[in-house]
Amino acid sequence: MWDLPWGTSNASYDPQCNSINVYAGFLTGDLYREDMTREELMAGVGMVIAHELSHAFDTRGSKYDETGALRDWWTEADQQAFDRRVEKLIAYYESLHPWKDGSSYSGTLVQQEAIADLGAMGCILRIAKKTEGFDYDAFFRAFTKLRRCKMTETAMENRFRTNPHPMDHLRVNVVAAQFPEFQETYDIRPGDGMYVAPEDRITIWGAS
Numbered sequence: 001m002w003d004l005p006w007g008t009s010n011a012s013y014d015p016q017c018n019s020i021n022v023y024a025g026f027l028t029g030d031l032y033r034e035d036m037t038r039e040e041l042m043a044g045v046g047m048v049i050a051h052e053l054s055h056a057f058d059t060r061g062s063k064y065d066e067t068g069a070l071r072d073w074w075t076e077a078d079q080q081a082f083d084r085r086v087e088k089l090i091a092y093y094e095s096l097h098p099w100k101d102g103s104s105y106s107g108t109l110v111q112q113e114a115i116a117d118l119g120a121m122g123c124i125l126r127i128a129k130k131t132e133g134f135d136y137d138a139f140f141r142a143f144t145k146l147r148r149c150k151m152t153e154t155a156m157e158n159r160f161r162t163n164p165h166p167m168d169h170l171r172v173n174v175v176a177a178q179f180p181e182f183q184e185t186y187d188i189r190p191g192d193g194m195y196v197a198p199e200d201r202i203t204i205w206g207a208s
């Protein structure tokens with residue numbers, strides 16, 4: 001279902017049609033160009049497609065079946081395991097205190113987008129593992145570049161306090177830090193700023 005004009009610079013998942021929509025206006029700049037390397041494509045349009053696919057299995061999307069009907073199609077055990085992982089994700093984001101008044105981030109508000117971001121990274125890194133000569137450094141740098149922005153602290157707070165997407169720097173730093181490929185690429189060790197111990201990492205999809 002196309003609920004936005006084709007030229008819109010956005011992408012979406014529609015649970016009622018079980019469809020991902022990547023609008024033509026999005027496929028420019030650092031997301032998609034014909035001259036991009038494999039790593040840049042996977043960090044750009046690849047991550048976008050994987051993110052929207054992952055929405056089919058986030059807290060909301062997973063409530064709909066493959067026909068778009070609101071139906072509980074998961075086993076009880078799967079649902080409980082998913083809920084436990086989402087609780088850990090929410091607690092992780094709530095342990096962050098990025099606001100000027102020191103209050104905590106809202107893990108509940110950003111959970112669906114955070115699940116999609118983590119699902120996307122897991123998906124792309126699984127493809128990377130099967131790709132001969134994959135340049136992880138080039139991939140992580142391209143991924144990071146896409147989220148660069150310049151904003152005052154007040155503007156950032158105004159924009160993100162009630163936004164279901166985590167702040168851009170969190171969409172890079174929190175997501176990348178959960179994956180061993182990132183930790184290994186940059187030789188991140190206990191005590192380093194982006195070190196996350198294996199038992200503390202958030203995993204929604206894949207082995208925990």
Ligand SMILES: [Zn+2]
Binds near residue numbers: 051052055113116
């Ligand atoms: Zn999303």
